[in-house]
Amino acid sequence: MRLIIRDDPLAVGDYIANYIAKRINDFEPTPERPFVLGLPTGSSPIPTYKALIKLVKDGKLSFKNVITFNMDEYVGLPRDHSESYHTFMFREFFSHIDIPPSQVNILNGNAEDLIGECNKYEARIKEVGGIELFLGGIGEDGHIAFNEPGSSLASRTRIKTLAFETILANARFFNNDISQVPRMALTVGVATVLDSREVVVVVTGQRKSLALSKAIEEGVNHLASWTLSALQMHPWALIVVDEDATAELHVKTVKYFRSIESVQHEVERSQAALKAKGVLQAGAAEEQVGSME
Amino acid sequence: MSSANGLVCFTNCLLPQEDGGLVERDLWIDERRGVILDSQLAFFERRERPDRIIDLGGNILSPGLIDIQINGAYGFDFSVYDGDEEAYRQGMKLVAEKIVETGVTSLVPTLITQEKSLYPKILNLLHPFSTPTSATLLGWHAEGPFIDMAKRGAHAPPFLLSAPEGIKSFESAYGAHNLVDSEDWLMATEGQCGVRIITGAPEIKGVVGAVHELTKRGVVFSIGHSAATSAIATAAVMQGARLITHLFNAMPQLHHRDPAIIGLLGASPHLSAPAIDDFPTPTSPSAASAVSGVTSEAFDYQTTPGTRPTVNRTASVSELHLLKGQVADLAFERPYYDMIVDGIHLHPNSVRLAYSAFPEGCILITDAMKILDPNLRDGVHEWRDGKRFVKEGDKLYLEGTDTLAGSVITLDKCVRNFSRFTGGSLGEAIKCATFNPAKCLGIENTKGTLRPGADADLVVLDRQGIPVSTWVKGKQVWGIPVN
Numbered sequence: 001m002r003l004i005i006r007d008d009p010l011a012v013g014d015y016i017a018n019y020i021a022k023r024i025n026d027f028e029p030t031p032e033r034p035f036v037l038g039l040p041t042g043s044s045p046i047p048t049y050k051a052l053i054k055l056v057k058d059g060k061l062s063f064k065n066v067i068t069f070n071m072d073e074y075v076g077l078p079r080d081h082s083e084s085y086h087t088f089m090f091r092e093f094f095s096h097i098d099i100p101p102s103q104v105n106i107l108n109g110n111a112e113d114l115i116g117e118c119n120k121y122e123a124r125i126k127e128v129g130g131i132e133l134f135l136g137g138i139g140e141d142g143h144i145a146f147n148e149p150g151s152s153l154a155s156r157t158r159i160k161t162l163a164f165e166t167i168l169a170n171a172r173f174f175n176n177d178i179s180q181v182p183r184m185a186l187t188v189g190v191a192t193v194l195d196s197r198e199v200v201v202v203v204t205g206q207r208k209s210l211a212l213s214k215a216i217e218e219g220v221n222h223l224a225s226w227t228l229s230a231l232q233m234h235p236w237a238l239i240v241v242d243e244d245a246t247a248e249l250h251v252k253t254v255k256y257f258r259s260i261e262s263v264q265h266e267v268e269r270s271q272a273a274l275k276a277k278g279v280l281q282a283g284a285a286e287e288q289v290g291s292m293e
Numbered sequence: 294m295s296s297a298n299g300l301v302c303f304t305n306c307l308l309p310q311e312d313g314g315l316v317e318r319d320l321w322i323d324e325r326r327g328v329i330l331d332s333q334l335a336f337f338e339r340r341e342r343p344d345r346i347i348d349l350g351g352n353i354l355s356p357g358l359i360d361i362q363i364n365g366a367y368g369f370d371f372s373v374y375d376g377d378e379e380a381y382r383q384g385m386k387l388v389a390e391k392i393v394e395t396g397v398t399s400l401v402p403t404l405i406t407q408e409k410s411l412y413p414k415i416l417n418l419l420h421p422f423s424t425p426t427s428a429t430l431l432g433w434h435a436e437g438p439f440i441d442m443a444k445r446g447a448h449a450p451p452f453l454l455s456a457p458e459g460i461k462s463f464e465s466a467y468g469a470h471n472l473v474d475s476e477d478w479l480m481a482t483e484g485q486c487g488v489r490i491i492t493g494a495p496e497i498k499g500v501v502g503a504v505h506e507l508t509k510r511g512v513v514f515s516i517g518h519s520a521a522t523s524a525i526a527t528a529a530v531m532q533g534a535r536l537i538t539h540l541f542n543a544m545p546q547l548h549h550r551d552p553a554i555i556g557l558l559g560a561s562p563h564l565s566a567p568a569i570d571d572f573p574t575p576t577s578p579s580a581a582s583a584v585s586g587v588t589s590e591a592f593d594y595q596t597t598p599g600t601r602p603t604v605n606r607t608a609s610v611s612e613l614h615l616l617k618g619q620v621a622d623l624a625f626e627r628p629y630y631d632m633i634v635d636g637i638h639l640h641p642n643s644v645r646l647a648y649s650a651f652p653e654g655c656i657l658i659t660d661a662m663k664i665l666d667p668n669l670r671d672g673v674h675e676w677r678d679g680k681r682f683v684k685e686g687d688k689l690y691l692e693g694t695d696t697l698a699g700s701v702i703t704l705d706k707c708v709r710n711f712s713r714f715t716g717g718s719l720g721e722a723i724k725c726a727t728f729n730p731a732k733c734l735g736i737e738n739t740k741g742t743l744r745p746g747a748d749a750d751l752v753v754l755d756r757q758g759i760p761v762s763t764w765v766k767g768k769q770v771w772g773i774p775v776n
């Protein structure tokens with residue numbers, strides 16, 4: 001696992017956007033071989049989306065050959081409701097970039113057969129070759145998507161009942177009326193996220209600092225509510241945080257990750273040089289390189 | 294240039310909202326159907342996104358402006374009909390096609406008081422009309438003949454009428470088939486009856502009694518060219534009148550003991566309207582003013598009614614409430630009011646005064662005469678019946694008098710003036726020339742709005758309110774072609 005620390009949420013957004021842009025551009029996606037990207041909602045990824053939009057508008061990145069899968073959606077909330085994740089994704093991201101609508105996948109929380117919808121979602125992910133990079137955010141209790149504390153680490157896309165804390169936290173989007181907050185959601189599972197070839201998680205703000213500490217400084221533990229810690233089992237995970245989010249980390253942890261950031265750069269540079277010389281086979285550079293597993 | 298899939302995205306622009314705000318957001322339209330899209334729906338349901346993207350460089354993308362009182366323009370006068378139907382239709386077309394340069398995409402041609410026999414002929418011609426590249430004529434606005442002699446302005450005295458038989462008098466003046474039942478004309482498409490607005494004086498005999506029936510048929514009854522007292526004006530609103538024509542002009546000035554028509558803007562929630570029997574007989578005010586012999590608007594103050602309260606209203610039974618910031622329910626809805634914001638018909642202070650009293654009801658009009666043409670020089674110009682205008686800048690008089698005879702201002706300039714006079718934002722000014730008039734006419738789902746499904750009639754204004762381009766049904770019809 002790799003941890004990148006930046007000054008503030010804006011710098012975190014820029015870092016992740018540039019990172020994703022580089023991954024997509026290096027992948028050289030085509031209609032036959034699209035780049036498959038997993039996406040979150042929430043306030044943390046907004047700076048990333050803004051930075052990605054700017055890259056698209058500046059002509060440095062295109063989503064023409066990118067397929068996206070969103071993490072989750074409320075059950076029973078109309079698709080055009082101001083708080084639906086369809087609305088969020090369209091407003092904050094999809095309307096501003098060049099992705100063809102047919103390549104956007106978001107769970108349908110109004111499907112008649114909700115279980116069937118979840119199974120179809122998993123099948124569709126398989127059909128397009130699995131997710132290349134899953135971008136995620138976390139809740140204050142460390143949950144990824146709607147994988148509330150107690151979610152199985154082997155879980156797949158399914159119906160989930162929201163934890164009371166999540167309902168309370170989301171009430172602010174529903175006129176502070178708890179009764180208006182949906183009780184259920186469809187969400188990808190922990191295993192769905194871990195199955196993707198790479199996971200990038202954005203963690204910003206002091207309110208997320210305890211979750212971050214639990215996730216990277218202690219053992220894998222979903223029951224004690226830190227679903228994020230499952231990332232320790234993933235071979236290629238990147239967490240990008242701001243200064244505020246490091247508040248609960250040990251000083252030595254912060255120092256360690258700061259030091260390997262420069263080592264990582266060095267390794268990547270030399271690998272790229274080797275590839276340019278033809279020493280490495282084409283495609284090898286897409287594999288993970290470096291020191292962070 | 295058109296879009297491969299027919300969808301167009303306007304980006305990098307400010308969109309006026311129905312609350313007067315301006316927000317930075319994209320707008321998607323379907324240029325083939327000529328309507329505004331629900332972009333999110335198009336994306337997720339139709340699985341489409343616009344092939345054509347238009348960068349507006351930070352300008353304002355407003356609904357096209359709506360002028361609900363315009364007498365003519367570019368040399369054509371809606372009130373002049375010499376028996377040549379084809380010539381009249383050409384005139385309608387001329388105005389509709391040229392007016393888009395002022396940002397106007399919908400207008401209600403307005404007839405000044407006519408000789409009685411001319412009404413049915415002209416009204417038959419003034420059906421809703423548009424060409425693919427023109428603004429839409431929404432129907433007609435008849436100003437007169439049921440108006441008060443004392444407040445007639447430039448209207449011809451011999452043609453003024455009273456309505457002793459109520460609605461029947463209206464039918465005989467305009468032609469019964471031109472005042473068809475609301476169900477019929479709401480269903481009707483182009484080529485059908487076009488009645489929209491009738492301006493009349495409720496104190497004229499029989500007029501108040503007809504307001505209810507007119508309203509029922511979908512006509513907007515507007516109080517104007519009237520000497521109505523507070524009591525009569527209130528009764529007219531109770532009967533359904535929902536507009537005041539060129540507020541402050543051709544009506545009694547604001548008197549604190551009987552604020553009359555203007556006072557409707559401040560209608561008190563704690564007074565209920567009187568029963569209609571409480572009024573002075575409908576004929577008396579006009580009779581009185583006719584006797585006084587005062588005919589010029591310059592002497593309006595002489596006919597301003599009494600100096601003691603004449604309204605015999607009873608306090609409503611509603612109780613006082615304790616919630617700061619809330620206003621008790623009005624006994625009736627205050628009417629919309631339209632204003633000629635040229636700085637001549639109204640002092641800027643008057644504009645701000647009215648707007649402050651009732652912002653939701655404010656509508657901007659030009660009341661422009663046929664010589665309206667942004668490029669016309671000052672001087673003396675022919676009108677009709679051998680009379681002539683004198684144009685001095687934005688001022689327009691009957692030759693040899695100081696009677697204002699409508700205006701020569703364009704609506705886009707009214708919007709800018711309004712923003713300046715009230716100190717309000719450009720977005721709030723735009724609302725008064727788009728959403729408010731549409732709402733008054735009951736067409737706010739299709740015109741004067743950026744709601745999904747509305748007609749893609751748009752005007753691009755720069756950040757100082759100067760029109761840059763005009764779009765009708767999704768196609769650019771004026772301005773330097775964009776990419």
